[in-house]
Structures are given as structure tokens and as C-alpha cells.
Amino acid sequence: MRAIRYHKSGTPSVLQIDEIKQPEPGPNEVLVKTRAASVNPVDGVVRNLSQTNHPKTTGSDLAGRVKAVGDGVTTYENGDRVFATGLHAERFSGGSFADYVIVPTDLLSPLPKEVSFKEGAAIALVGVTAWRAFINHADIEPGETVLIHGGNGGVGHIAIQIASLMGASVVATARPKHYSTIREFGADFAFDYTRDDLGKAIKSECGGVDVILDHFPKRDINTNIDVLNLEGDIVVIAGKEMTISDITSIRQKEIDLHMMSVTNLVTHRDLPNIGKILTYISRLLANGQLSVEIDRVYDFDTAEKAYRALQEDSIVGKIVVEP
Numbered sequence: 001m002r003a004i005r006y007h008k009s010g011t012p013s014v015l016q017i018d019e020i021k022q023p024e025p026g027p028n029e030v031l032v033k034t035r036a037a038s039v040n041p042v043d044g045v046v047r048n049l050s051q052t053n054h055p056k057t058t059g060s061d062l063a064g065r066v067k068a069v070g071d072g073v074t075t076y077e078n079g080d081r082v083f084a085t086g087l088h089a090e091r092f093s094g095g096s097f098a099d100y101v102i103v104p105t106d107l108l109s110p111l112p113k114e115v116s117f118k119e120g121a122a123i124a125l126v127g128v129t130a131w132r133a134f135i136n137h138a139d140i141e142p143g144e145t146v147l148i149h150g151g152n153g154g155v156g157h158i159a160i161q162i163a164s165l166m167g168a169s170v171v172a173t174a175r176p177k178h179y180s181t182i183r184e185f186g187a188d189f190a191f192d193y194t195r196d197d198l199g200k201a202i203k204s205e206c207g208g209v210d211v212i213l214d215h216f217p218k219r220d221i222n223t224n225i226d227v228l229n230l231e232g233d234i235v236v237i238a239g240k241e242m243t244i245s246d247i248t249s250i251r252q253k254e255i256d257l258h259m260m261s262v263t264n265l266v267t268h269r270d271l272p273n274i275g276k277i278l279t280y281i282s283r284l285l286a287n288g289q290l291s292v293e294i295d296r297v298y299d300f301d302t303a304e305k306a307y308r309a310l311q312e313d314s315i316v317g318k319i320v321v322e323p
């Protein structure tokens, strides 16, 4: 079978198609025949930094059909439609870009028939991210105002919809060409994330905000603190560094700063179960309350192009890769 792997760290150019032996599921694992996978920025981070587990198959998300189950698996059987995420984690040398993939059952959920394989693969990681940020961390309440940076992106476009479903008023940032699209996702206000007076503009048009999803803290953390209301929450999902210019304002506003990574849900069994979150997300998809936007589709042969497009282009929603 084919696997899209890298034998050393580096840019998308290190990806290659390898012919490898089909794996067999161990205890509490399922073998999935992949029908779709999707690209995520974290795949690039892992590929660039990883020095171990080589050769490693790229990819975190997938959707497909169960082909075989390991010992102890009672909830899945051959032919079941499923989707999963978390396969980028260092816990595995396998990823999701292969014809057949081993998935531990804690990272897996049934995929309802109303949801396509492409949709399942597209939403998995970004859906769990937005869910964990708003439901586990910020605990959004109806009537609150939520600021989401990068509203057209993978996480952003799902985060807008989840915040709207929770009854929040949504402020989102994006390039102006995406304003009408992010309004369709449910944003009530749209701002250009490149403007220097972003905080001032948000405060004058919308007042303060209660919850912020921040994936660019190095640039935005002080603006975010400035626009946040008393007892507000900032959930930081990316970045390696940030400088808070004055912590007095955080103390005076009693701000809660949350730091999170879905990878932690893969490695720490006492944190919420990814499979359970995927099941909730799949119900919202199946009944039409949530939708995932697929910007474009590549195949395994052009996986390198898919990762380059994610880095270089302004995407709406997700890029999917099919075997």
C-alpha cells in the first residue's frame, strides 16, 4: 500500500510516496481504509521539527471505512464509516496519508451517512480545536461576544459557527475579500487583521468582547487584552512566544489566559476523549447545524502541493487530499 512519508525533517519537498506493508491493528486499534485526509498547519510543524520516528507518515485527520479490528474492539466492525484525528502526534510513526491506517479507538468516531468522507476528514482536527477552546476552556455563554482571528481559516470558520450556535455574537478577523464568506458562516462583524488600529476599531464598533480565540499571540496578545471585557477569556491555540506589555491590565480585568493543544488530548488519557468530541461534531454536521467548507481537493500524488497551498494561499476552510 502507499504512504506519504518523510525520512528527514524539512519543507513539503521531503514528502514522498513509499510502498509499505499494510499494517495490522493491535489491541484497541482499528485498521481504516482511507477515503479522505486533510492538511493542517501542525503537520508542517511536526515535519519541520521532528528528529525521531522517521520515516513518518504525514497527516492528522482521516475518514474512511473500517477494514479490520484488533483485540478488545467491540464498538466497530468491518465496513463501518469512521473519522479520526490526532494521528500527527509523536505517539505514532503512522499518520493519516496512507491507503490503510491504524487508528486507536480513542481517536475515532462513527461518521454518519449524511456526512461525506471529505467532510469528515476536513473537520476532524479543526472541529475538535474549536470545540475544546469554546466548550472546555472558555465556556461561552449565550449573549457573550466572541472574537475569532482568521475567520476564513480551518479552525476559524468552524469556530465562528460553534460560537454562533452557542448564542454568542461573533466578531471575526480576515482579509477583506473574505468578509462576505465569514458573514455567511455567522460572523456579525468583520475586521481586517492587518490594520494597525484593530483594537480601537473593534472597541468603537462592537464595544468590548468576552472571549477571544488567538492563534497569533506574538502579534495580537496586547490588542486582545485591550479589547477584552472584565473576566474575559483568551484561548491561545498557537505560537511559541508572546510579550505581554503590562500585566496590570490582565489583573485589573481578571482575565483568564488559556493555553491549549489538541495534541495533549492524544497523549494524556485523563483529558477529554477525542472520539467523544468527534461524535458531538458529527451530530451537528449530520443535522445541518454545522458545515465544513472544502476549498479544494488534491490526491496523494500531489500531497506536496496541498501543503504548499496551505502555506502560501489564502484558503477558505480546508484542503482535502484523497488517495
Ligand SMILES: NC(=O)c1ccc[n+]([C@@H]2O[C@H](COP(=O)([O-])OP(=O)(O)OC[C@H]3O[C@@H](n4cnc5c(N)ncnc54)[C@H](OP(=O)(O)O)[C@@H]3O)[C@@H](O)[C@H]2O)c1
Binding pocket: 040, 041, 042, 125, 126, 129, 149, 150, 151, 152, 153, 154, 155, 156, 173, 174, 175, 193, 215, 216, 219, 236, 237, 238, 239, 260, 261, 262, 263, 310, 313, 314, 315, 317
Ligand atoms: N492548539 C491546537 O490544538 C491547534 C489545533 C489546530 C490548529 N492550531 C493552530 O491554529 C492556527 C490556525 O490553524 P488553521 O488550521 O485554522 O490554519 P489555516 O487554515 O491556515 O488558517 C489560518 C488563518 O489565519 C489567518 N491569518 C494569517 N495570518 C494572520 C494574522 N497575522 N492574524 C490573524 N489571522 C491570520 C489566515 O488568513 P489568510 O490565509 O487569509 O491570510 C487564515 O484565516 C495554526 O497556527 C495552527 O497550527 C492549533
